[in-house]
């Protein structure tokens with residue numbers, strides 16, 4: 172049996188991905204031995220390692236790079252963090268921007284880039300946007316114990332734009348709220364600062 176990591180995933184088996192891509196090419200009526208496709212199974216396998224690399228890490232661990240600013244309980248907002256993920260229903264990309272807002276507890280803050288790294292780690296998995304949003308918020312709560320967290324994701328799903336309903340330009344917004352950001356007034360201030 173394949174050993175799973177602490178995130179619940181096995182390792183990426185590159186030769187197996189390559190064999191599966193070759194089989195897929197045959198299944199769609201292509202010739203995997205024609206010149207243009209010769210390197211494709213290897214390229215797709217390498218691309219999988221990259222775009223699904225978040226399965227091999229604990230994205231929350233980035234947030235453990237912390238600093239202490241005594242007395243600071245003011246809102247921190249990191250806006251417009253770009254992300255790319257893969258929808259687990261069609262294995263097609265959905266891409267967009269994440270906005271993360273939190274209120275530190277007793278000045279316990281994290282490195283700003285670490286928030287973007289956390290988003291990237293959870294995005295580089297097979298996902299649904301709602302779960303991705305909640306996982307980011309929960310990691311913030313787990314690692315920082317902040318007074319409140321608000322995560323908003325806006326994304327375009329290619330499974331909705333290049334196939335199926337083909338609703339080009341349709342944008343999906345999801346949010347996850349924890350702690351004191353559930354309070355209407357605090358949340359309104361966060362949304363105002365986010366321009367949402």
Ligand SMILES: Nc1nc2c(ncn2[C@@H]2O[C@H](COP(=O)(O)OP(=O)(O)OP(=O)(O)O)[C@@H](O)[C@H]2O)c(=O)[nH]1
Pocket residue numbers: 258259260298299300301328330331335336
């Ligand atoms: N809630 C949610 N739905 C998603 C996400 N990504 C894709 N979907 C949806 O998953 C659904 C899968 O529906 P199915 O009827 O099983 O699949 P389908 O026949 O390909 O559906 P259509 O896309 O409507 O053609 C679709 O409505 C997709 O739009 C996501 O991140 N969140």
Ligand SMILES: [Zn+2]
Pocket residue numbers: 258259260261262263328330331
């Ligand atoms: Zn999809």
